Amino acid sequence: MATPIPPPPAAAAAAAADTKVDYLNLPCPIPFEELHREAMMSLKPDLFEGMRFDFTKMLNQKFSLNHSVLMGPTEVPSQSTETIKIPTAHYEFGSTFIDHPRLLLWGRILTDGRLNARVKCDLSENLTFKANAQLTNEPHMSHAMINFDYKGKDYRTQFQLGNGALLGASYIQSVTQHLSLGGEVFWAGQHRKSGIGYAARYNTDKSVATGQVASTGMVLLSYVQKVSEKVSLASEFMCNYLSRDVTASFGYDYILRQCRLRGKIDSNGCVAAFLEERLNMGLNFILSAELDHRKKDYKFGFGLTVGE
Amino acid sequence: MADSVISIQYLKDFVNSQIYDDEKWAFNAKLLRAAGLFAGSILLMRNYGDLMAI
Numbered sequence: 001m002a003t004p005i006p007p008p009p010a011a012a013a014a015a016a017a018d019t020k021v022d023y024l025n026l027p028c029p030i031p032f033e034e035l036h037r038e039a040m041m042s043l044k045p046d047l048f049e050g051m052r053f054d055f056t057k058m059l060n061q062k063f064s065l066n067h068s069v070l071m072g073p074t075e076v077p078s079q080s081t082e083t084i085k086i087p088t089a090h091y092e093f094g095s096t097f098i099d100h101p102r103l104l105l106w107g108r109i110l111t112d113g114r115l116n117a118r119v120k121c122d123l124s125e126n127l128t129f130k131a132n133a134q135l136t137n138e139p140h141m142s143h144a145m146i147n148f149d150y151k152g153k154d155y156r157t158q159f160q161l162g163n164g165a166l167l168g169a170s171y172i173q174s175v176t177q178h179l180s181l182g183g184e185v186f187w188a189g190q191h192r193k194s195g196i197g198y199a200a201r202y203n204t205d206k207s208v209a210t211g212q213v214a215s216t217g218m219v220l221l222s223y224v225q226k227v228s229e230k231v232s233l234a235s236e237f238m239c240n241y242l243s244r245d246v247t248a249s250f251g252y253d254y255i256l257r258q259c260r261l262r263g264k265i266d267s268n269g270c271v272a273a274f275l276e277e278r279l280n281m282g283l284n285f286i287l288s289a290e291l292d293h294r295k296k297d298y299k300f301g302f303g304l305t306v307g308e
Numbered sequence: 309m310a311d312s313v314i315s316i317q318y319l320k321d322f323v324n325s326q327i328y329d330d331e332k333w334a335f336n337a338k339l340l341r342a343a344g345l346f347a348g349s350i351l352l353m354r355n356y357g358d359l360m361a362i
Contacts, residue, residue: 221346223350223353225353225354225357227353227357227358227360227361228358228361230361231360233349233353233357233360235346235349235350235353237343237346239339239342244335244338246335246338246339246342247342248341248342248343248344248345248346248349249345250345250346250352252360266345267338267341267342267345
């Protein structure tokens with residue numbers, strides 16, 4: 001008389017282990033400021049209007065120089081609803097020093113005297129120092145900000161200090177393999193205002209969903225779906241209750257062998273596309289277009305990038 | 309009964325104020341349009357995203 005054999009306990013245990021969360025072995029989350037990283041990559045390309053030429057020269061393994069020329073109309077802020085533009089031209093000189101992975105120095109200066117500078121330095125294995133500054137000739141228009149980022153086993157924390165008595169801190173923690181939650185506080189001493197914010201991020205191999213709210217009235221939701229190795233689709237919802245501004249965007253990102261094509265449409269009637277084509281090693285051709293049908297503001301740009 | 313009547317009346321008044329106030333309706337229309345685009349695009353990419361793959 002044959003009796004049914006019970007299933008092997010090892011298989012059952014293995015199946016149970018697959019679904020159980022190992023809370024002592026969670027991954028390290030994305031930094032708080034990069035929570036919406038995938039959506040930003042797809043939905044916010046570097047759109048421009050006019051002609052752009054970038055030239056990068058590597059002097060050695062770590063040091064490079066950069067020359068940029070941008071010629072085209074620039075929008076002048078005006079009181080009327082009509083868009084007013086004047087033709088302008090900018091030349092920007094830059095230098096970059098990268099001692100990978102510990103040190104990054106980055107500087108850019110424009111012909112009108114504006115200077116941008118960035119520093120990123122690993123003070124220890126888990127502690128990173130960042131600083132950035134924008135200096136201008138106009139009085140009281142210069143800004144500087146420093147950051148201390150600490151990376152823990154399954155959490156990240158950050159402290160910020162800026163001019164104008166600006167203080168900020170954030171913390172983000174992985175709670176499961178796919179979900180991380182975070183919070184931030186900020187204080188603007190010059191304006192005597194403080195705020196608090198919360199954020200959540202859920203990511204799998206194929207999709208990323210994020211949400212963020214702050215007491216300043218800001219709500220930001222985003223969703224990115226990776227439909228194949230080459231194609232990503234992204235959607236974003238942004239609402240600022242105090243300024244009564246609300247926008248939603250839907251975009252795509254095609255990464256092909258020789259080119260990358262990104263585009264989006266948003267609820268304000270704005271349609272944009274951005275194409276980067278690699279003509280040769282170190283030579284890239286760029287096309288940019290942004291059509292704001294409501295404001296009748298149409299921008300087209302083309303550019304070349306030499307060296308990378 | 310009285311409570312439910314009051315609640316229904318409050319809800320009616322709230323909805324009317326949101327719709328018939330021009331300033332509020334301008335913001336609400338923008339909000340509905342943006343939320344609709346956001347939700348619609350998520351549904352689109354989850355159900356038909358594969359058609360856009362190459």
